[in-house]
Amino acid sequence: MSTPTRIAKLTLDDKTYDVPVMSPTAGPDVLDIRKLYAQADVFTFDPGFTSTASCESTITYIDGDKGELLYRGYPIEQLAEQSHHLEVCYLLLYGELPTAAQLQDFENRVTRHTMVHEQMHNFFRGFRRDAHPMATMVGVVGAMSAFYHDSTDVNDPWHREVSAIRMIAKIPTIAAMAYKYSIGQPFVYPKNELSYSANFLRMCFAVPAEDYVVNPILEKAMDRIMMLHADHEQNASTSTVRLAGSSGANPFACIAAGIACLWGPAHGGANQACLEMLREIGTVDRIPEFIARAKDKNDPFRLMGFGHRVYKNFDPRAKVMKESADEVLNLLGIHDNETLKVAKELERIALEDPYFVEKKLYPNVDFYSGIILEAMGFPTSMFTPIFALSRAVGWIAQWKEMISDPAGKIGRPRQLYIGAAARDYTPVSAR
Numbered sequence: 247m248s249t250p251t252r253i254a255k256l257t258l259d260d261k262t263y264d265v266p267v268m269s270p271t272a273g274p275d276v277l278d279i280r281k282l283y284a285q286a287d288v289f290t291f292d293p294g295f296t297s298t299a300s301c302e303s304t305i306t307y308i309d310g311d312k313g314e315l316l317y318r319g320y321p322i323e324q325l326a327e328q329s330h331h332l333e334v335c336y337l338l339l340y341g342e343l344p345t346a347a348q349l350q351d352f353e354n355r356v357t358r359h360t361m362v363h364e365q366m367h368n369f370f371r372g373f374r375r376d377a378h379p380m381a382t383m384v385g386v387v388g389a390m391s392a393f394y395h396d397s398t399d400v401n402d403p404w405h406r407e408v409s410a411i412r413m414i415a416k417i418p419t420i421a422a423m424a425y426k427y428s429i430g431q432p433f434v435y436p437k438n439e440l441s442y443s444a445n446f447l448r449m450c451f452a453v454p455a456e457d458y459v460v461n462p463i464l465e466k467a468m469d470r471i472m473m474l475h476a477d478h479e480q481n482a483s484t485s486t487v488r489l490a491g492s493s494g495a496n497p498f499a500c501i502a503a504g505i506a507c508l509w510g511p512a513h514g515g516a517n518q519a520c521l522e523m524l525r526e527i528g529t530v531d532r533i534p535e536f537i538a539r540a541k542d543k544n545d546p547f548r549l550m551g552f553g554h555r556v557y558k559n560f561d562p563r564a565k566v567m568k569e570s571a572d573e574v575l576n577l578l579g580i581h582d583n584e585t586l587k588v589a590k591e592l593e594r595i596a597l598e599d600p601y602f603v604e605k606k607l608y609p610n611v612d613f614y615s616g617i618i619l620e621a622m623g624f625p626t627s628m629f630t631p632i633f634a635l636s637r638a639v640g641w642i643a644q645w646k647e648m649i650s651d652p653a654g655k656i657g658r659p660r661q662l663y664i665g666a667a668a669r670d671y672t673p674v675s676a677r
């Protein structure tokens with residue numbers, strides 16, 4: 247637990263209160279207001295938590311002004327270039343880069359948990375074929391707690407470890423099954439000799455009628471997409487997982503809650519919404535019309551894939567994703583991709599427009615990811631499930647950090663109540 251570096255003074259009415267100030271490794275200092283209500287009988291008010299640190303964490307750090315993202319201190323650009331997703335999973339879970347032996351052991355443990363209980367296949371068949379894969383993922387991941395009773399005791403470190411491995415191992419299988427079910431094709435079992443990302447691609451695109459050989463370029467691009475989405479400090483879905491976990495709910499139920507929150511178009515659903523927006527724009531000559539709508543206060547339309555609560559500079563993931571988009575499309579021989587042309591022109595125009603400049607709205611992680619995923623052959627409905635399977639390690643790492651904190655307690659915010667004051671019931675005859 248951090249200790250105060252100095253004391254701030256809060257004066258309210260005619261009283262002054264000491265508010266301890268704590269200093270992080272990086273980022274803004276924090277005012278520790280844990281005792282404020284008991285001392286001053288007041289709440290703080292911060293809907294949307296724009297100025298609130300909800301926890302201490304050692305996992306991920308974002309500097310929104312610099313456009314910096316660190317996983318356990320390592321810049322995302324270096325990891326995207328030199329690492330791979332399972333190594334990043336190890337780093338996020340255990341705090342250090344693994345030795346070769348540690349990495350091999352971790353990969354073996356994950357690989358041996360990639361299959362799901364055979365009876366879980368039945369869950370999918372209860373959904374309509376046209377159910378959004380995020381709907382099936384929320385349902386099936388939540389149902390994991392009905393199967394894996396031997397790893398749901400959150401107070402048992404071994405159970406926490408096993409459920410972390412199971413979640414990381416099985417979520418690509420579940421995402422692929424959600425996709426296969428939505429297109430009426432049979433489920434494809436994982437193949438343990440494949441890499442994590444190659445296994446996922448094969449489970450999505452292989453069919454019993456013919457062999458499927460994973461394209462190494464797509465394997466690398468998929469792995470990079472997973473790394474870029476792996477964790478992102480206390481975003482909405484991670485905060486959901488932490489809050490769910492603070493009640494002692496089992497890890498599978500907590501991750502299902504995170505998947506539900508990620509689905510929203512303001513969050514992980516933006517990658518699907520962004521590609522659909524780029525398609526609706528269609529050609530670069532229609533861009534001004536959409537820019538005008540995004541600036542119109544009376545129009546709820548927003549440029550999907552733009553803006554961010556924290557980044558007031560380029561999202562470093564968007565930069566890497568943009569490079570990947572160029573690489574994947576060129577290597578796949580997709581040169582006249584109208585969607586990419588619209589995306590690049592939209593980015594250029596938006597970055598010059600005073601509205602976006604003043605509000606510091608830059609492309610975020612969701613702006614280019616859909617272009618790559620579409621080029622790989624995924625429908626837009628699979629974009630957010632891929633975000634979810636990539637973020638699963640971040641959710642589980644943050645959940646483990648929260649649940650292992652001996653000082654942890656259930657999250658229970660208060661409110662600024664502006665409803666009716668106490669009043670007596672009146673019988674209907676008197677109303």
Ligand code: SDX
Pocket residue numbers: 477478480481482511512513514516540541547548549550551552553554555556605607610611612
């Ligand atoms: C993700 O938190 C994370 O870390 C999330 C994430 C992760 O890895 O977990 O990074 C993943 O969710 C990325 C964000 C994906 N969402 C989108 O691309 C949807 C479009 N973006 C917006 O909805 C918005 O930018 C948010 C939700 C991302 C951030 O919203 P904020 O921080 O609450 O900011 P805001 O909505 O208050 O906007 C500030 C101003 C507003 O104008 P004013 O009311 O001040 O006049 O900027 C405007 C907004 O109208 N604005 C936009 C805009 N985003 C913000 N105007 C047009 N287009 C946009 N995209």
